[in-house]
Amino acid sequence: MLEKKQAGRTSKRPDVDTLSKLYAEKSARDISIMYGVSEATVRSWILRYRRELYGEAGEKAETAHTAK
Numbered sequence: 007m008l009e010k011k012q013a014g015r016t017s018k019r020p021d022v023d024t025l026s027k028l029y030a031e032k033s034a035r036d037i038s039i040m041y042g043v044s045e046a047t048v049r050s051w052i053l054r055y056r057r058e059l060y061g062e063a064g065e066k067a068e069t070a071h072t073a074k
Contacts, residue, residue, distance in 0.1 A: 034048040
């Protein structure tokens with residue numbers, strides 16, 4: 007779950023599977039409270055994973071998701 011960055015600081019970001027399961031059941035606000043980070047941080051995690059998985063299509067999917 008926790009990964010070590012090159013600078014040596016531990017990241018709070020969960021792996022893609024964990025975040026995906028959490029986001030399917032909870033809101034970004036709920037996840038932010040669980041990890042002690044802001045909602046914007048959780049949304050950036052989601053966007054980052056979508057970009058890694060789907061490329062630019064992930065960014066467009068996020069924009070469409072939030073526009074509703």
